[in-house]
Amino acid sequence: MKNTDLFDIFENAEDELMEDLTEMSPEISDERLEELLAVSERNYKMKKKEYERTRKDKNKEYDGAVSGVERVKRPVWLRPLAVAASFVLVAGVAAGTAALFRKGRSRNADDPPLADVYTDKAALAELCLNSPNYYNKLEASYVLVNINNKTESTETRTTTEAHFEYNSGEQYLLFDSEENYFSNYMSDGDVTSDSHWTHYYYKNKSVAVSHDAAHYEVMTYDNDWYRNRDYISDNEFYLDIFNASSFCKSLDPDKFSIKGKDTVCGRDCVVIESEDEYGRSTEYYDAETGVELKYVSEGKTSEEHTVDFEITDIKYNGDAHVTTPSEFRKWIEDSGFEPYVSIAVDENGNRVDPAVANNLDFLNAPEKPFTTAVQTAVAPAATTAADVSTAAVVTTTAEAAEETVTMAAPDENVQGELEKYAFELYKRSETVNDKINGIGVSGYGDGFLKVSVDPELGYRSYDYEHNNSQWVDNVKFYLPAADENFTTADELRSYVRSAFTQNSFVYRWLEDNLITAPDDFENGGYLDSEYIGYYLIYRGKLYMTAPGGGKGSLEPEYSEAYPVIITNKTDTSFTAYVAEWYGGSEPYNDLNEATCAEVKYVLDPEFNDWRINDIVTRPPGVYKELYDSRNN
Amino acid sequence: MTGNELKELLEASPEECHRQLMKEYGRYVYAIVFNKLRSCGTREDIEECFCDVFTDIFLRFEYDEKYVSDIRGYIGTLAKRKAIDRFRTLSAADLHNAHADEEEMAELVSDISVDELVDGSELRRILLQKIKELGEPDSTILMQKFYYERSSAEIAKTVSMTASSVRSRITRAMGKLRIKLAEAGITR
Numbered sequence: 001m002k003n004t005d006l007f008d009i010f011e012n013a014e015d016e017l018m019e020d021l022t023e024m025s026p027e028i029s030d031e032r033l034e035e036l037l038a039v040s041e042r043n044y045k046m047k048k049k050e051y052e053r054t055r056k057d058k059n060k061e062y063d064g065a066v067s068g069v070e071r072v073k074r075p076v077w078l079r080p081l082a083v084a085a086s087f088v089l090v091a092g093v094a095a096g097t098a099a100l101f102r103k104g105r106s107r108n109a110d111d112p113p114l115a116d117v118y119t120d121k122a123a124l125a126e127l128c129l130n131s132p133n134y135y136n137k138l139e140a141s142y143v144l145v146n147i148n149n150k151t152e153s154t155e156t157r158t159t160t161e162a163h164f165e166y167n168s169g170e171q172y173l174l175f176d177s178e179e180n181y182f183s184n185y186m187s188d189g190d191v192t193s194d195s196h197w198t199h200y201y202y203k204n205k206s207v208a209v210s211h212d213a214a215h216y217e218v219m220t221y222d223n224d225w226y227r228n229r230d231y232i233s234d235n236e237f238y239l240d241i242f243n244a245s246s247f248c249k250s251l252d253p254d255k256f257s258i259k260g261k262d263t264v265c266g267r268d269c270v271v272i273e274s275e276d277e278y279g280r281s282t283e284y285y286d287a288e289t290g291v292e293l294k295y296v297s298e299g300k301t302s303e304e305h306t307v308d309f310e311i312t313d314i315k316y317n318g319d320a321h322v323t324t325p326s327e328f329r330k331w332i333e334d335s336g337f338e339p340y341v342s343i344a345v346d347e348n349g350n351r352v353d354p355a356v357a358n359n360l361d362f363l364n365a366p367e368k369p370f371t372t373a374v375q376t377a378v379a380p381a382a383t384t385a386a387d388v389s390t391a392a393v394v395t396t397t398a399e400a401a402e403e404t405v406t407m408a409a410p411d412e413n414v415q416g417e418l419e420k421y422a423f424e425l426y427k428r429s430e431t432v433n434d435k436i437n438g439i440g441v442s443g444y445g446d447g448f449l450k451v452s453v454d455p456e457l458g459y460r461s462y463d464y465e466h467n468n469s470q471w472v473d474n475v476k477f478y479l480p481a482a483d484e485n486f487t488t489a490d491e492l493r494s495y496v497r498s499a500f501t502q503n504s505f506v507y508r509w510l511e512d513n514l515i516t517a518p519d520d521f522e523n524g525g526y527l528d529s530e531y532i533g534y535y536l537i538y539r540g541k542l543y544m545t546a547p548g549g550g551k552g553s554l555e556p557e558y559s560e561a562y563p564v565i566i567t568n569k570t571d572t573s574f575t576a577y578v579a580e581w582y583g584g585s586e587p588y589n590d591l592n593e594a595t596c597a598e599v600k601y602v603l604d605p606e607f608n609d610w611r612i613n614d615i616v617t618r619p620p621g622v623y624k625e626l627y628d629s630r631n632n
Numbered sequence: 633m634t635g636n637e638l639k640e641l642l643e644a645s646p647e648e649c650h651r652q653l654m655k656e657y658g659r660y661v662y663a664i665v666f667n668k669l670r671s672c673g674t675r676e677d678i679e680e681c682f683c684d685v686f687t688d689i690f691l692r693f694e695y696d697e698k699y700v701s702d703i704r705g706y707i708g709t710l711a712k713r714k715a716i717d718r719f720r721t722l723s724a725a726d727l728h729n730a731h732a733d734e735e736e737m738a739e740l741v742s743d744i745s746v747d748e749l750v751d752g753s754e755l756r757r758i759l760l761q762k763i764k765e766l767g768e769p770d771s772t773i774l775m776q777k778f779y780y781e782r783s784s785a786e787i788a789k790t791v792s793m794t795a796s797s798v799r800s801r802i803t804r805a806m807g808k809l810r811i812k813l814a815e816a817g818i819t820r
Contacts, residue, residue: 007778009755011670018708020760022663024775026782027790036679037654040686041647047691595754 117270117287118261124270124285131290132168138291139165139320145308156183165322171224172202174323200328201225205362209332215340216332218358264293265311289316325363332360351505353614356600419564421610422576426564426599429499429612430556433506435483436496437534438547445480445487449536449543452526464546478536478543489514489535489542501604501611510535556580561589565626572603573613579623591624598622635703642694650690657704661685661711666780668715672722681718685711755818762812769793770805777802 013021028036117124127134144160162177176198184190196211204224209216256274262284263269269284284294295309315321323331339358434440448464455474463470464477486492493510500506513533521527521538536543562579579594596618604611633641633652642649665681673681688710693703763771769791776782776790777798784795784802791798 006759007775008671009759010779011667013667013756014753015708015712017756017760018660018663018667020764021667021775021779022660024772024779025659025663025666026776026780026786028658028662033651033654033658036658036683036686037651039683040654040690041650043683043687044650044690047687048694 117285118258121256121258124258124272124290127290128285128292129290132166134289135291135316136169137165137167137317137320137322138289138314139163139316139322140291140311140314142309142311154184157181165320167322172322172325173200173225174328175199175201200323200325200363202325203362207328207332207358207360207363209337210340213340214337216337216358217340217342218360218362261287265314267293267314269293286314329360329363351508353503353505353600356614356616416566418574419566419576422566422574422599422601423558423564423578425499425601425610425612426576426578426597426615429506429615432496432499435485436492436506436510438545441544442484443482444544444546445482447480448546449478449538450524451476451478451532451536452524453532454529457529457532461546476532477546478538479546481535481542481544487542489537492535492542497606497611499612501602501613502606504611504613556595559589562591562594562623562627565623565630567626574601575599576601577618577623577626579627591627592621594623596621596623635701638693638703646690646694649693650686653689653693654686657689657707658682658686660704661689661707664708664711665715665718668712668719669722670779670781672719677718677722681715684718685714688714758816758818759813762809762816765812766805766808770801770808773798773801774805774809 010017010021117127141161141163144158144162146158146160147155159180160177162175164176165174167173176196178196179194181193181195182190183192194212198209198211200207200209202225204221206219206221206225207216208219256272259271259273259282261268262271264284264286268287270287271282271284273280273282275281281295281297283292283296285292291311291314292309293311293314339354341352341354341357431440450465453459453474453476457474459476460471460473461475461477463472463475464479465472481487481492485495492514493507496507496510514535514537515531515533516537517527517531517539521531523538534545558578558580565577566574567577568575576599578597578599579591580597581594598616598618599612600614601610602613603609633656638649638652641652662678662682665685666678669678669681685707689707692706692710763774765771766774773787773791776787777784784798788795788798793801
């Protein structure tokens with residue numbers, strides 16, 4: 001992680017600051033606005049044309065997804081949101097009248113008479129819009145065939161076989177789908193692909209499991225998953241299972257007609273039809289629950305678009321099996337799926353650890369934090385990192401030999417040795433991180449390296465060659481590393497390893513930035529961008545980026561009243577939470593003002609000692625919540 | 633213009649409606665996109681994302697009825713999401729490390745730095761407050777110089793000053809800001 005200059009802290013600001021940042025933003029000249037408008041207008045016309053050609057219902061909102069001409073591979077993290085959106089259309093809608101609420105129970109004699117959904121359009125719409133109120137559990141399977149671009153010789157066909165389980169009371173959903181895609185529409189020949197996904201939705205998160213890649217990814221939303229309707233796609237027809245029919249949403253009786261009754265999958269259905277300039281649709285809704293059981297549409301456009309959807313099996317309430325969150329977690333863990341991140345860095349440019357990002361704890365009740373246990377491993381090696389208190393380490397290891405791992409609750413009033421050690425190591429890691437980024441470096445060697453770089457990189461450096469307070473363009477200067485802790489690449493690696501694991505983002509950043517100059521490079525010569533990093537090894541000597549001005553860092557403050565809190569302790573890992581204050585004034589006792597560092601420690605086999613594997617900054621309040629839960 | 637007025641304008645002239653949308657919300661969208669992409673995108677990347685956002689705005693305004701009642705909120709969410717998408721794409725291929733400040737300006741901010749480990753919400757609030765206490769046009773000049781990374785010449789046009797006047801004001805304003813920040817406990 002690199003330190004940033006003052007105004008950099010406005011990056012990724014809260015929404016509340018946007019008004020101020022907008023007021024202070026540069027004006028857009030009329031001329032520039034017209035140029036930008038022309039670009040947006042051109043793209044708008046292209047997208048509109050495509051959207052008009054492929055949408056199946058003129059009342060459908062534009063959703064940002066244009067489909068039909070070519071298959072756009074949707075990023076993994078979009079898929080869960082698209083399914084989640086369907087539930088907002090139903091679950092998030094205000095409840096209907098009490099008379100229609102029959103959630104999972106048989107009708108009683110005292111119940112008011114039901115409106116006739118076979119004749120009353122308003123009653124039918126009400127039933128469909130509030131469908132999840134009419135059952136507690138739902139388990140069903142369906143087949144969906146979606147055909148686009150159909151001509152005499154071409155078509156694009158997507159066939160989906162899916163199974164889903166939904167608990168409408170506790171709001172969790174499992175959705176398993178296998179999709180086969182075929183298209184011979186494009187001139188470059190047939191395209192086919194198969195995919196198998198399982199998605200699980202609970203609280204404000206979802207898990208997407210790719211059976212083909214044998215991995216899973218957790219996504220987090222701003223709200224409960226069933227309230228998220230940001231992504232709705234024409235192609236994700238299964239959304240309609242929980243009734244997304246626009247004419248019902250609009251409650252406009254002119255948009256559809258009730259044709260009569262039928263039976264689908266043993267369930268009595270109301271049959272409705274609608275027709276517009278794009279084609280005709282026939283839909284079948286469960287007359288008791290409002291769940292859509294069948295949908296057939298036929299297009300009228302020159303390249304027909306048809307959709308066939310039909311439930312093949314359905315069970316409600318007592319007959320339905322719905323996988324619980326803990327059962328789903330066990331399935332993932334037993335199946336051996338690996339955690340995966342589709343985006344390797346977060347919004348702050350930090351590497352994302354897949355194991356951390358895909359924490360499945362939300363599927364279970366969290367374990368209570370505890371900390372009296374220390375590892376029972378063999379005593380660590382005699383030598384440890386220089387700056388760590390030897391006394392603290394010795395004390396810790398001495399106690400380690402005597403204590404055993406136990407699930408006992410923590411003694412909330414005593415700060416244990418593990419907490420002390422973790423705290424010291426954390427502070428040391430801050431020093432290490434500063435130094436390898438050029439902050440607090442104790443010195444540099446004589447001489448410098450001058451490297452000409454690609455102008456595309458936009459470099460401008462202080463002129464160390466002439467040392468005349470001037471700056472030069474497209475040049476980067478390096479100085480020989482001569483810190484008290486490291487002068488060679490191996491010493492630098494050891495220095496970082498004294499606080500961090502090999503898998504940590506800091507160590508991986510280091511390896512990415514320890515670059516050896518090619519053999520034919522001479523001082524003053526040119527290097528391609530692939531050789532430009534924070535460090536350069538030239539003729540066996542380690543150089544680091546020459547500073548461009550003073551650099552410092554804002555030192556955090558800590559409070560003895562709020563010690564490190566340790567959780568999730570095992571023989572080989574634990575997590576520590578550290579309360580920090582920045583920029584405030586003493587006394588540091590307002591936990592609402594404290595930021596929280598969530599620090600992951602693992603027992604490093606190379607040293608048989610704890611090292612930091614990851615550090616995540618949590619917002620104010622996280623430490624407070626932990627502290628309060630332990631002290632109340 | 634209200635959402636309904638814009639809708640009426642859309643019927644009469646879509647291009648004029650789009651022009652009004654961009655005029656009214658352009659700086660807001662730019663501020664959001666810039667805020668997300670400043671660390672990893674060039675000015676071209678940011679403007680490209682800006683145009684993508686407005687393409688989406690134009691389409692949603694035409695097809696999404698719910699848009700009309702809360703345009704600003706909807707636009708803000710859309711801009712933020714698109715900017716984050718673009719951030720992820722740019723960050724994955726990031727080799728860019730520019731130091732584009734004019735030489736005499738670089739050291740004004742170089743001795744006040746912030747550890748990026750910090751969440752920063754409180755710091756942002758304090759810093760913005762101190763900047764605003766400097767009054768106009770200094771607060772806008774500082775933000776456009778060091779946050780929006782505009783040159784003194786570009787800023788001069790917007791505040792109707794000469795570039796050298798802008799530079800002088802920057803030096804004096806940063807001196808005042810440093811004192812204010814030190815009083816608030818933010819220093820080297």
